[in-house]
Amino acid sequence: xxxxxxxxxxxxxxxxxxxxxxxxxxxxxxxxxxxxxxxxxxxxxxxxxxxxxxxxxxxxxxxxxxxxxxxxxxxxxxxxxxxxxxxxxxxxxxxxxxxxxxxxxxxxxxxxxxxxxxxxxxxxxxxxxxxxxxxxxxxxxxxxxxxxxxxxxxxxxxxxxxxxxxxxxxxxxxxxxxxxxxxxxxxxxxxxxxxxxxxxxxxxxxxxxxxxx
Numbered sequence: 509x510x511x512x513x514x515x516x517x518x519x520x521x522x523x524x525x526x527x528x529x530x531x532x533x534x535x536x537x538x539x540x541x542x543x544x545x546x547x548x549x550x551x552x553x554x555x556x557x558x559x560x561x562x563x564x565x566x567x568x569x570x571x572x573x574x575x576x577x578x579x580x581x582x583x584x585x586x587x588x589x590x591x592x593x594x595x596x597x598x599x600x601x602x603x604x605x606x607x608x609x610x611x612x613x614x615x616x617x618x619x620x621x622x623x624x625x626x627x628x629x630x631x632x633x634x635x636x637x638x639x640x641x642x643x644x645x646x647x648x649x650x651x652x653x654x655x656x657x658x659x660x661x662x663x664x665x666x667x668x669x670x671x672x673x674x675x676x677x678x679x680x681x682x683x684x685x686x687x688x689x690x691x692x693x694x695x696x697x698x699x700x701x702x703x704x705x706x707x708x709x710x711x712x713x714x715x716x717x718x719x720x721x
Contacts, residue, residue, distance in 0.1 A: 511582045516571045524576050526562035527583035533558045579603030581680040585687040592621045596637040608674040614679045615659020632656055649691050651682045
């Protein structure tokens with residue numbers, strides 16, 4: 509699903525609570541009821557938004573979302589391993605205050621993710637090389653290297669402006685893309701394939717010269 513980062517005044521964006529791209533209703537906190545008609549102006553110092561899909565609310569001061577405190581980070585892919593998700597969520601809570609720290613945490617997150625994909629966990633660059641030798645798709649390799657290089661620049665300053673929130677927002681999206689491609693999609697395909705009649709699976713294995721289990 510398309511991701512649109514939350515922005516005050518935007519009619520629709522990806523909800524930081526449910527992760528759905530949905531209509532958002534804007535209110536001033538001085539409104540007598542969050543469920544009534546809109547009472548909102550762009551110059552209100554404090555305001556709230558309510559998601560049409562999950563009915564949960566967010567709070568804003570000026571143009572900054574202060575609750576939930578996720579910066580520009582989309583919700584993590586539900587198939588993201590727990591240890592990776594912990595770093596991802598921690599990065600989300602500090603992305604607005606310190607994009608550099610968020611980028612460094614996301615680099616750590618993909619280093620842990622590489623272990624789940626078959627890496628050894630000692631050196632992220634070597635793990636990516638190992639995964640490539642094992643058939644890692646080029647676009648996923650590029651996604652991993654983007655997060656790796658930008659995360660490295662957060663710790664060892666180089667030519668990338670890691671203070672740019674848009675760059676860090678893209679790192680969150682790429683981390684989700686990697687999980688989707690390498691964990692979610694294979695799991696879905698495997699589940700569907702295993703539901704085929706055993707005779708059909710045996711025929712496919714015979715066609716492809718594989719042993720029938």
